[in-house]
Amino acid sequence: GAVVSQHPSRVICKSGTSVKIECRSLDFQATTMFWYRQFPKKSLMLMATSNEGSKATYEQGVEKDKFLINHASLTLSTLTVTSAHPEDSSFYICSARPNGNTEAFFGQGTRLTVV
């Protein structure tokens, strides 16, 4: 199967700082990538759809200025949590589908803790 790599796997940051999470498709190109958020013992909720070379599409209720998404190439999307607060602490996970493929693959996830 296709491989999606996410980095870092775990990060602790202070309130008010920004954190960048990278999502890379290692063996395929992806015009579109997806960012999900998961709270403890809950399901995955889509935050935004990242589109290569254009603006991301955010789900209702997701602050686009808080969660900045950049999809600068066909193999890399980044999520930046700006001015992080403790309530932003969560598990963030990205997904991508090879162009022309219908099966989605997921990164390892990033556990963010804001102190």
Next chain:
Amino acid sequence: GIQVEQSPPDLILQEGANSTLRCNFSDSVNNLQWFHQNPWGQLINLFYIPSGTKQNGRLSATTVATERYSLLYISSSQTTDSGVYFCAVRLGGFQKLVFGTGTRLLVSP
């Protein structure tokens, strides 16, 4: 929006037992996947199964799209099967996957 419900929410099994997990969805879909989320959070692809039946070792899945449900069968369960199982669906014309509520499985030795 579409609702994706999984049952049971929690399941405890003895090693060696069989189980059936269910995924019900409220609208027609053109893509359905089953995932296993391990204790470290990694989502592992189990099946891409918009319709029909597939088998992979001790696991098999069946999707009856016309009746809007899918089943995941786990036979001869092992402790390494523990974790959370999610189904996720994609509606026609949309790219995003909508996840189900999940089934948390614990297999004890």
